Amino acid sequence: MTWNPFYVGDGNPRDVELGDPPPWRNFPREALHQKFQPPPGLIEAVNAALALRRPLLVTGAPGAGKSTVIEQVAAELKLGNVLRWHITSRSTLADALYRYDALGRIHAQRLEGASGSDNIAPFLHMGPLGTALLPAKRPRALLIDEIDKSDLDLPSDLLDVLERGEFEIPELARYRDDVVHVREWGSEARPPVTKGRVQCVDFPFIVMTSNGERDFPSAFLRRCIRYTMPTPTVESLRQVVAAHLEINEEQSHSVDSLIKIFVERLAAGESLAVDQLLNAVHVLTGVAAPKGEVTQNEQSDAQRIMQLVLRELSHA
Template sequence: MPNWKIFEGTRVQHDRIGELPPPPKWREFTGGPPLRTPEGKPWNLHQAKAYRSTAAAVEQVNAALYLRRPLLVTGPPGSGKSTLAAAVAYELKLGPVLHWPITSRVTLRDGLYEYDPLTRLYDERRTTPTGDDIGRYLRLGPLGTALLPYGRPRVLLIDEIDKSDLDLPNDLLTIFEKGEFEIAELSRREDPDAEVLTADGGPRVPVREGIVRCRAFPLVIMTSNGEREFPPAFLRRCVTLELRQPADEQELAAIVREHLDTLTEERSALVRDLVNRFFDRRTVGELATDQLLNAVYLCHHAARDATVDLMDLAEKVMPYLSGQARPDER
């Protein structure tokens, strides 16, 4: 039977992104001329290749790809929200992930582009003028770069959107709906065309009429730790996904094997004990899966010293994330 899923979560690279059907009429974008997707690997290649996608994650990623909508991923720390972006980019060969970390001070402009007038002024005062090349002083941000007219969608990770100020989600709505934005420093010039820098350090790209307009809407993955609620207008324009921590010891053990395969073979009994200990501790306090990976790796090497209490050592690198549990609860 034909498989409708473009992203399958198999961690095997393929070119099926070319099978993605045309977008719905209300999500068509006309940017151009088309740019080639940069080649490169995700910044966290190991995690991308070891990531175990849930059936729900695979389904919702494909929904976002088909509908050309952002994907809002919620879940506790360490549940794999950010790594999902790298896993999709790796499997579909969509180039390096564009990463935009969010804080309370970040504005929409930070994600779109930055202009450096001071360096331009300095250059204009040099004894040997370099010409009026304004594009040298304009650098697109992660969001701005993702909205370039690539023939294939770029993957943009907007990390911890729930830490933004109250206005940013609503500000993003216009950008997500229009798929374009204006660079004011270009559009008000007599010649609004320029070649500008990008967020990922690639070659300069052309911008015509002062407008950056996408062609293939990017796969925007926004992560949230669930620390705030989002307005209904924002939520209805997103595909949503909730990730959870592994449900049992078998699932945890499988994740450890993916990341530390040769090590788990050498220390199978130790790994089993640490997984069980982690799962028991997680029932009375919040823990993240990467803490278990750290504990397994550390205890593997510490096990050469027979005087070390490995369980005690493991607990020291697995502190509770939401406050220390009482001693009688451990």
């Protein structure tokens, strides 16, 4: 955990060793399930969702670990790789179920002519939700991330699929072959789909995350197990920092100062994410850290760096 002035600003080329990145910025990304510390009540909420075969709606501030919950559950219960559906204002239920490249198929038909095989399978693949609903020996784990970013109608559109656990692919329902092998989301596996119907055998474990930026219809909420991430405390943040970074005795005072400032700013109503705190601890502790005490008002090098990495999220 060191800080070095890699960039000087004089325009002179030089060989610079950038050092090791923070553990959470190593690529390919490392799974964080072993480092996640479930807050009080979350274990019970997960078990309720698993027992009732209901989605778990987790609400909390950015960086609170909402999306890490499903990684830990999937690892502990051996549910396989987590399927991910990241929501934007343009996300639709249809895209999450399956994708069909109609133009690609028309183009292939023209190239092959009348003698072509007209195989539809290469132009279809499951979306993340569709893959989660495919019959499997073990339920799949699906993350629906930031559902509050969706179009207003999407939560309501989800209701029927979440209740019935099935859907139809019309292009396959009217296709000449009863069985078509369709590629899964994020995999080369091609399970069979019969007569265009996808019906889950065991309902997937679904975690939906929300930053609390909007309200949802009551019909949607009653079909979910709901959990709100608690406001971070000094003690809980100490555990988070210790899980991600190795803090020695010499660094503990500086780390505690950063944590207390972070909690004070949260209490004052500022919007900050826990990963910002981890960034600050990584940069501002260690042998080559910026000089100066980290305080709320002193303009030391360390203070200026802290203002960069702990900048309030609701401001540009």
